[in-house]
Every structure is written in structure tokens, then in C-alpha cells.
Amino acid sequence: MSRRIAMTFAALIAALLVLAVVPVGVAVDAKERESFRFDAISAARQVSASAEEYLVDHHSPDSMNKALAETAEHGDCVAVYKADDTLLSSAGCPQATDSQARALIAAVRATRADELERTAQDGGWLQAAVPISDSDKYSGTVVFARSSDELDDHIAVLWVWLGLTGLGVLALGVVLALRLARWVSRPLSGLGSAAARLGDGDLDVRAETRHGPAEVRALAATFNRMAEHTQTLVHGHRAWVADVSHQLRTPLTALRLRLDVLAGESQGETAVELAGALEEIARLSRLVDGLLAVARAEGRVPRREPVDVGAVAAERVAAWEPVARERRIELVPAGAAAGPGAAGPGAMARLGPGDLEQMLDNVLANALEAVPDGGRVLVTVARADRRVLLRVIDNGPGMDEQAKQVAFHRFANAGARGSGLGLAIVHRLVNADGGSVRLTDSAGGGLTVELDLPSES
Known part of the structure; x- marks a missing residue:
């Protein structure tokens, strides 16, 4: 500019x-x-x-x-x-x-x-x-x-002096134009930088309001009011989520402890009913955790940082390995079956802290729930056009087109074994980080969840 x-x-x-x-x-x-x-x-x-x-x-x-x-x-x-x-x-x-x-x-x-x-x-x-x-x-x-x-x-000297005078005036004009341009554009650049930092999660950032034209100073003041309002809303939402988490989890935990005590002292049909009640309490706890996770994902403004996608994928695969082994499912980590376009180590993306772990946990939990015993789940990482593509490929029953269209909505899948919130959480987290998520059919049957993440470079 x-x-x-x-x-x-x-x-x-x-x-x-x-x-x-x-x-x-x-x-x-x-x-x-x-x-x-x-x-x-x-x-x-x-x-x-x-x-x-x-x-x-x-x-x-x-x-x-x-x-x-x-x-x-x-x-x-x-x-x-x-x-x-x-x-x-x-x-x-x-x-x-x-x-x-x-x-x-x-x-x-x-x-x-x-x-x-x-x-x-x-x-x-x-x-x-x-x-x-x-x-x-x-x-x-x-x-x-x-x-x-x-x-x-004499006339040649006259033209030389006129030319030098013109060049001098032009040089002076260029210097003044540069100073004017910087006077106008520097506050705008600072405002753009502040907006980018606010978008990356720095809620304390404020624009400079002492320099530049009156219109730019007014714009910076308006931006600061917006940033303060956003900060107030986000902090209020986080406080509300924390309060709800405390208020819901405490009575559920107390109720479960009481039912555990009663189940230990009961026999026959009463013990069976209490066991069913405990399962419902456990399902309700998972549902509350899922709702709180969705609320956090919707209300957060992430402060992005470089994340090694391959390393995080390998770490989460190792964490879910015992679950996959218990269900006799082959869980293949990133790099173990690298093909064309594989990223290898050092595939860096800019994401909020802990976002990739939470996204992978939800996707892997869904895949292990969907794949029958003896099935296979493959995790791959690849680079493409300043993006990092993370795929979780399974050979389960997959989804029809209607189910794919509503898969990222809350409780949209009536036949889901879990809370029905996993993909909704993934969708909101990846969008907040500037990425996207897609559902496609796997080759040979099954479902592929593809996370398109912004690369660091």
C-alpha cells in the first residue's frame, strides 16, 4: 500500500x-x-x-x-x-x-x-x-x-538547470509521498497485524490509536472495542462451561457412587436393575462430557502454534493400541504404510494446543467402534499445497450419502453407539484452526475421515 x-x-x-x-x-x-x-x-x-x-x-x-x-x-x-x-x-x-x-x-x-x-x-x-x-x-x-x-x-545550461530543479522537486515530492504513505499505511498494517493475532487467539491484543489519519484512528478504536467485547464474551463462555462442568459432573459422580454401593449390597433382579442404571449413568456422563467438549470447541479462540502432525498421530495411535488389540483390530500408525505423497517426519501444521489430539481421539474412537472384529484402521499423513492431510481410513460398514451430509451435526446419527457428538467436535475444532474435514468412501469399502490442516510454512 x-x-x-x-x-x-x-x-x-x-x-x-x-x-x-x-x-x-x-x-x-x-x-x-x-x-x-x-x-x-x-x-x-x-x-x-x-x-x-x-x-x-x-x-x-x-x-x-x-x-x-x-x-x-x-x-x-x-x-x-x-x-x-x-x-x-x-x-x-x-x-x-x-x-x-x-x-x-x-x-x-x-x-x-x-x-x-x-x-x-x-x-x-x-x-x-x-x-x-x-x-x-x-x-x-x-x-x-x-x-x-x-x-x-546558454540554452543547454538553462535546460540542465530546469531538469535538475524538476528532479529535485520530484525527489522531494517522493520523500514527502513516502512519509505520507507510511503515515497512512503503518497504522493500517498494525491494525491488520492485531486482527491476525486476535484471530490466532491472542485476546489481549489491541491496535495503536495514537497515529495516522483520524479515520484510521477511529477504525483502530472500533477494533479495540470489538476485541474487548470478544474477550469478554469468550472469557464469560469459558467460565460458564467450567461452571456447568462442575455442576453436572459432581451430582453424576455422587449418584454413581451411591448406585455402586447399592449394587454391591443387592442381589437378583435388583442387582440387574442397578447395573442397568449404572450403564445409563455412564452413558449420561459421556453425553455430558461430549456436550461440554462441543461447547468448548465452539467458544474457544485458539492461539495456534506449530504441531508435528506425524508425531501426534503416532502418539495417539499408540494410546489407542490396547483398545484396538482388545477388539482384534489392526491399527496401523502413520508412516508404517507410507505410499505416494506421504509426508514423513516433520509435517508441521499450525493448530491450537491439544486440538489435534482431541480430533484424533474422536475420529479413532468412532473408527474403532464402527470396524468389526478383525478389521483394520490406517492412519496416514501427507503434504499437499501448503496443507497437511491427515487421513483415518477404516474398512468398516461406512456411511451412506445421507448420513455423511448430517454427520457433523449434533446427535444427527441415530444409530451411533457413542454420544453422537464426536464428529461435531472434530468439525468445530478443525474449522476454528482454519482447516476442514471431509468424509469419503474407502477403497474396498469403509469410511475415510480426511483432516485438511493448515501447514506451518
Whole structure:
């Protein structure tokens, strides 16, 4: 943004400089050349006046010769021609007697009374032809030539100074544009950084409100109010979840202990009924734990950190291995059956602390519940386009399309053996971490749960 603003201002200043400096330079150039032309014609008229005294008034040629000599001393050229175009006298360089000079003489003879002088550029020389006349009687022509090298050098210096001035103003404008751009964009960058940190779970972050334009400061103040409100809501939700957890688990635990005591002292049908009641209490406890897990997943703002997906997957597979062995299910960890695209060790993702463990526990619990004895559950980890793909593949009964569409809803699967909240918890956790979860059919039958996780790099 800073570069774009600076480039826009620089382009605008450059356009203004071109529109201002170039016309000034052109105008000064034209004025200097016109002044140079006027000086040359004036010098030619002075010589013409001296020549007129000799040719028309028949005075001594001393005055004319003196004027010719002074002209030559100044580095100019001058020649005096009679009425029949024969050369009377000349001084200085040959530019006053060349073919271009002869053409000017012819033009002067044919000119009107209100256009007496004629000028022409002959290479680096300006030539001026002035008639020698008295009472409109043509008596000859004076051709005067002056080098324009000094004028060209002067104009070149003028353009250089104009260019340097323009570049200086442009440089100053660029510096001011950069400062303006930084003044505007730096608070916005800080606001964007604060928003990113808030999204990553840093609820204490606040934007700077002392710098930048008034609109940006107002936006930062609004962001801070939003962050404070979000922090209050999240902390209140967490406190509520903790209170509910304490209030629900305590009576359930007490009730289960009392039923355990009664079951130990009962026999016959009473013992059977108490055993059924204990199973219901256990199921209710699992349901409460699941609801609390969903509430935590929905109310949390994770502060993400690098997580080694392969290492966590191997650790959770090892934790569930005894359960799989008890049910005679083959549980294959990540890397044991690596195929094309396998990530290998060091597949890092950015996730909230403990999120991946909780997601894997729910997915593995569902898979081990669904797979019949003697079945197989495979865990794979792979990288793909700045993402880490974690798959749990089983060869169980799988799901039909209707069941897949509602699988991430609470209690959507009426035939679920567990609480019906496992995939809902996974869905909310992975979305909070910036990932996604998909359900597909396994090759050969079964269900594949694919967790698409954001890579660290």
C-alpha cells in the first residue's frame, strides 16, 4: 500500500512538473533566440547606417571600415554588397559571403517595405540581411553573421538547470509521498497485524490509536472495542462451561457412587436393575462430557502454534493400541504404510494446543467402534499445497450419502453407539484452526475421515 500511494503521488508530481517546466523551458528558449536574432539585426543595422553614409551620401568610407573592423573584433562576420550584388567590403569569417548569404540578398531585394530584414540559420551561424536604402531607394545590402554556439550553450545550461530543479522537486515530492504513505499505511498494517493475532487467539491484543489519519484512528478504536467485547464474551463462555462442568459432573459422580454401593449390597433382579442404571449413568456422563467438549470447541479462540502432525498421530495411535488389540483390530500408525505423497517426519501444521489430539481421539474412537472384529484402521499423513492431510481410513460398514451430509451435526446419527457428538467436535475444532474435514468412501469399502490442516510454512 505504501509503495502504491508513493508511486501515485510521484507520477502526479512528475506529470505536474512536465506540464510546468517544459512550457517554461520552451518559452525561455524562444525568448532567448528572439533576443539573439534582434541583437544580430541591430548590429547589422549599425553597419548598414555606416555603409549608407558612404554609398548614398558619398562620405568617406572610414566610418564603414571602422564598423566592419569592430564587428570582426567581436567574432562576428559582416559583408557590404552594392546594389548590383557585388561585394564591396567584408570582415571576419566567410559566413557573410557564402551561398546562403547570396540567397538572403536576393530575398531582401524582393521584399516589401514593411519586411526589410531577413534572417536565416546556416549551421551554427545566424545570418541577417539588412538593406542599405534612403527614401525607399535600394543602394545595397549588409549581411551580418553571428555564431549561435554561445546561445546554444546558454540554452543547454538553462535546460540542465530546469531538469535538475524538476528532479529535485520530484525527489522531494517522493520523500514527502513516502512519509505520507507510511503515515497512512503503518497504522493500517498494525491494525491488520492485531486482527491476525486476535484471530490466532491472542485476546489481549489491541491496535495503536495514537497515529495516522483520524479515520484510521477511529477504525483502530472500533477494533479495540470489538476485541474487548470478544474477550469478554469468550472469557464469560469459558467460565460458564467450567461452571456447568462442575455442576453436572459432581451430582453424576455422587449418584454413581451411591448406585455402586447399592449394587454391591443387592442381589437378583435388583442387582440387574442397578447395573442397568449404572450403564445409563455412564452413558449420561459421556453425553455430558461430549456436550461440554462441543461447547468448548465452539467458544474457544485458539492461539495456534506449530504441531508435528506425524508425531501426534503416532502418539495417539499408540494410546489407542490396547483398545484396538482388545477388539482384534489392526491399527496401523502413520508412516508404517507410507505410499505416494506421504509426508514423513516433520509435517508441521499450525493448530491450537491439544486440538489435534482431541480430533484424533474422536475420529479413532468412532473408527474403532464402527470396524468389526478383525478389521483394520490406517492412519496416514501427507503434504499437499501448503496443507497437511491427515487421513483415518477404516474398512468398516461406512456411511451412506445421507448420513455423511448430517454427520457433523449434533446427535444427527441415530444409530451411533457413542454420544453422537464426536464428529461435531472434530468439525468445530478443525474449522476454528482454519482447516476442514471431509468424509469419503474407502477403497474396498469403509469410511475415510480426511483432516485438511493448515501447514506451518
